[in-house]
Amino acid sequence: MILPFPPDRIERAAHQYQSELISFTQKLIQTPSLPGEEEKIAVLVQTEMHRLAYDNVTIDSFGNIIGLIKGGNAPSLMLNGHLDHVATGDPAGWTHPPHSGAIVNGAIWGRGAVDMKGPLACMIYAAAIIKKMGITPPGNIFLAAPVMEETGGVGTTHLTTHLHTDVAIVGEPSHNVLRRGHRGRVELWVTFRGKSIHASMPHLGINPYFSLAEFLRNLKEIPMKKGVTFDSNVAPTLIQTDQTSPNVTPGEIRLTLDWRNTPTESPAEIMEKVQTALNRSLRDGATGSVALATRPFTTYTGKTVEQSAVFPSFELPADSPLVQLAQRTLSETLGAEMPVDVWQFATDGGHLMAAGIPTLGFGPGDETLAHTNREHIRIADMLVALRGYIALALTDWTNALTN
16 A cells, blocks of 8 residues: 555545535635636635644735645645636626536536636645644645636746745646646737738738738648647637728737647747748738737736746656656545546646646546536535545655655
8 A cells, every 4th residue: 555544534534524625615616816816715715724724824925825734754745726717708608607606416616616716625625634634744735826827827937936845736627637747838929010001092001911811821831749648739819900990901910829839849949930930921021020928917916027928838757656656646545547648738737847846737627617607516526636635645755756
């Protein structure tokens, strides 16, 4: 056995706190927390951590919440789950109100249920339950609840400047399947510049739409990176112009590209490919440029930071000792062979790995429901994840990190 006690002890402890876990998850869902507006949910999380007797609860200058359950001298572990969620969209499109936290047919409904208030609640309770079981974990357990993940990982990027654990578990929904990596996301702005003119005399201007049209054809011809685990892809998403009048040709058009990259494909390499396609596309004297999409983000604590919309990709090898130990731990605890897979979307795990923290993924919920008006999480899946998080937090990662 990997763990020093039978799995049924973990299962009994998890079920003991089932009603509290469900109630807390509902409260999280009932508390809107758009990026930059997480103050109320941050207070809720801090209050719950104090109630659960965390050894220490702090908040950093960006508003990230950090809870500590003290352990021994073995490697430390971070459980990472963000506080924010995407917009709800039209409430009329929801089967149940998006901030209701309604329980229907054994599932909790609402925005953030899987992405990721349900997983966050499970991680918060898992760390606390270990202490309530009277067990000292092998190493310190840090529960990190960062802000503004949905806007490019602003919170976790800052978090890594002052919190560096030996291992991290990201709780994004994974169907309770162990994840060892994901593709990255690079958001690019491709700008086309011409000469604006009244639409009645287009021959006197330079309409950048024709260069844009040529670029879209050339974009489809850019060779995509192929890999054993991941393939890259690109999608044009948004178009903005410098005009609002329909009888004026624009002088400038900005196209947004969403590029999903493999771990071996850097933002610089991507930009070079796009620049080459752009250079072949310019027509009639138009000019253009390619840049990483960079915006100012302001946290609810008032901190403003300029950050590029880049989620790093990462991949731990399938035969990594860290992956294999986590797989054995979860298999033993949950009573079935644990599959190992990868995410196709980006998470804060890329920022953690970029900071040198070996990172795995594991979380309850159907990831295809994230960002939809059908978002809900099964309570049974949350209880499975709760057991899994307890086991992972009780794992001694020493040998896996040194082999």
